Amino acid sequence: MRVAGKGLLDRSRSVPFRFDGVRYAGLEGDTLASALLANGVKLVGRSFKYHRPRGILTAGSEEPNALVTIGRGGRRAPNTRATVQEIYEGLEARSQNAWPSLKYDLLGLNDLAAPFLGAGFYYKTFMWPKAFWEKLYEPAIRRAAGLGALSGVPDADRYERAYAFCDLLVIGAGPAGLMAALVAGRAGADVILADEEARMGGRLLAETHTIEGRPGHEWAAEVLDELAAMENVRLMARTTVAGAYDQGTFAALERVGHHRARAEGLPLECFWRIVAKRSVLAAGALERPVAFPDNDRPGIMTAGAVRAYLNRWGVSPGRAVSVFANNDDAHRTARDLVRAGVDVVAVIDSREDAPGSDLFEVHRGAQVVGSVGRLALEAITLRSPAGEARVDTDCLAMSGGWNPSVHLSCHMNARPVWRDDIAAFVPTPGAVPGMIAAGACNGTFATLACLREGAGAARGALEALGMTAPKVDLPAAEEEACRIAPLWAVAGKGRAWLDFQNDVTVKDVKQAAAENYRSVEHMKRYTTQGMATDQGKSSNVSALAVLADATGRAIPETGTTTFRPPYSPIAIAALGAGGQGKGFAPERFTTSHRASVERGAPMIEAGLWYRPGYFPAPGEKTWRQSCDREVSMVREAVGVCDVSTLGKIDIQGPDAGEFLDFVYSNTFSTLKVGRVRYGLMLREDGTVMDDGTTARLGDTHYLMTTTTAAAGEVMRHLDFVSQGLRPELDVRFTSVTEQWAQFAVAGPKSRDLLNGLLDDPLADGDWPFMACGPVKVLGAEGRLFRISFSGEHAYELAVPARFGDSLFRALVARAEGVGGGAYGMEALNVLRIEKGLITHAEIHGRVTAFDAGMGRMVSAKKDCIGKTLSQRPGLLDPERERLVGLKPVGAVKLITAGGHLFEKDAAPVRENDQGYVTSAAYSPTLGHMVALGFLRRGPERRGEVVKMVDHLRGVETLCEVVDPVFFDPKGGRVRG
């Protein structure tokens, strides 16, 4: 219920929303949790394992109980904390893990079976039979125990990633963080102040503390106004700093769109990488519950949360509130409630020396030992020196003290240190380089001390940055010392819950200890304590205290488990932001892309490039029809193919020739200007790295081409050789792949076609095979290379890329005029297999020049990379699998790439494997399939019939071993 005169919300701004289909109204600024409590809704979810009715425990991101699902379809977000989710008009939230409804949950039966379902139950029970685990037990258990479910459809929301840099990152905008940001901001430092809440101010919004005699939230608002006006300060609300990493890098998640109706283009979340020279950790503290029997009923909350709901949101979670605590701080809850006119029925303090009050009754040395109420709290059982008594109450505010939020300080593997005086862990100074902890997260709870530490941390950071701290007066504020006497668990009948989200009790932890899981890490895994989505924020310290007690050790000796990022859950969608759809990888388009698509060519991805597979002509129904036509077209007329994707590297310098002799296995220093040579490049280990042609454009000027896929690898290799192996050579090179649009013009009519485009037609004998030089094509400066990847009389014509689209269209139009046309990757592949030319299907990383039948290309006259190791006896063994051609000779005519080769009568098993097929295609020129492959002693076995077996596709074909050059072995056509 709302409490008159309380809260920082505008009462005139009503916001309608739905929970489990029921329409409610909240106020602008409400979280789903505060709005539900204002509407008297206490039951919000069912617990993970026992399906216990659960309500709202906290008022922050640590909430273990109140998890709901927001939205529908591809926009469904499960496991959203009601304490974090802000309401907006149209918000639709649903409860989770309950069937058929939240109030009547069938699997609530699990709770009755609880005596059998304790820690280790699954491990002990479902061990046998082994096969049942995966098929039966696990699916059944997972169905019963669970949180929200994913929608199963692609996420319809947009996510974003971003980078930020600053001098000082301040994590948390409570009194310490605000003060730190103010001091650093006034000093002129670049400051990022990040806070996970929608409204900055931290506990100043939740308490009735005063600063300079005015309400704390007013001071916070003033400071925030000043910070917002500073150019050098960036305020990041709704931003959770989730992880601390090396070199001042932090991960942070910003909730950009969760608090409003969807807007076009607006991401739901932004995943930030923030790099800060220094950081101030002012993350505050989290209150811990007390483990007493049945402490999990809806209506039992942390005392600080009750205060937050009252003071910030103007809501009292109950009409007759009781308080159970072991510290002075929680007495404020009772005080604030009474002053707001809410009935406080009892304050139960476990300490004999608890302070008294004239506003409410204090039971000293007393404990709460039980509670009743099926779907909401009705009463508690109070045990005091005077005996046990029932106290009727609909809300119990409990406090076992506060745990400083040390998490980020531990992300680089430091452990926190225990302080007896506050019964809590605090960060180890210097645990994260450049980070200073201040305020409650450092174990400093009084407001004035928080302000002082915040200012001090900023001064420390400024000094390290070499900046001068301005004089900033510390505002007057309360300075109460926090008194506490540890109380972790209350003895009594019934289950006392530690981990509300994973349903772990005091008994479970004790059982782990009894079964010798004494290490805190083992206890965690055995009981699953701290392994839920809240990572045990409200249970870890209590659980290890119970473990310490059960094993007779001190708390610091027992130690903590490892704190790992992220601080609170981050959707995978946010981590992978930008990677959906077109964001997955860049697309590289050739200049002929548009023209190819216009012609209906389907695209094949080659690395990042998109290349046309084939160009369907009217009436063609399959790719084979198009491919066969294109092959015949090249053999009989002329074809045009975009080959711009091949890597092109411009190599210049007085030592360019010597450099090429070193990286290529064959010699280039002797190549004449105006000529092209095929080259083979070896890796250091002697296997083939890449092949391609290199042209000599001038005395000290070469142009190397690489295969499409290996362009980057070759460039990197050249850089390594130049910088690392032969720095004395004066040679420079750069990629010009993107500068030139290059087209193969292949076929008997290729010269005629070119002569229609070149300003100076080619005369007979001017351009022999492997000649190159500058040309003018339709007015543009181009380069012409007489090279062939098809075995035909062919050229490659290059022009600056701006003319690519225009030239491609002109070439294709003219080719079509003489019975030719464009051809794609499929036809290109068939043409080169017919001709026995290799690609990376053959030079796949295990093949040597010797294997490929190019042993003589490793020059004997000079050294080159890979030469020595290529001459290891094992690499020159005639028994090796070596390149052959294959053609079908039996009833089955199909050869498939990937098939393995066996002797004709041998069983097709691994031990008899003799080789494999690397490339295969139907040759329209020859009327049968042709294939390339590697076969033991291959070249010596020409004429022999072997058996190809493709075990995957179930193909078995008898093949004759032939020369890999199927078509025009003498090369008359290419030179003609």
Place this chain on the structure above:
Amino acid sequence: MAELVAKSPCDGVLPLEIGSVAAREEDLGVITALLPYRAQGAALSERLKAAHGMAFPSPNRATGKAGARAIWAGREQALLLGPAPDPGLADHAALSDQSDAWTAVRLEGEAAEAVLARLVPVDLRGSVFKRGHTVRSQVAHMAGSVTRVGERAFLILVFRSMAATLVHDLKTAMEAVAARG
């Protein structure tokens, strides 16, 4: 005889204006990669000054101004943007014509820095990355070059073939920034 028709890399996909930020294709004129030969760096720089009015840029810096600019482009490498290179430069460096190799986009506006913060993992704050500063870095998934050419203006270069991806990524980031209001 018909002449070949020139097309720019961003033909048909730019300009783009979303919120306070505009992206438009920049015609840089002639682009030449300058790669000084061994021990020729100083001589090249002198020649460059004499011929085109700017020094050879040191790492992460750009020299000259709009119309005739040299931007550092990698180890002992710079791109001369604008003028046709003085032939004398070839005495000291390998020159390679790159006029058609790059997609060049000028990103300008109030929130240009915010847009780039979503694409480039480098500190581009005005206090750190000033006019005349350049960096070779990631632009989303692409290897690119980013140069500050004005108080709120950047020159972005990526491979010509990736023009469509650059425009897609810029558009996505510009929309997200604009939608935050």
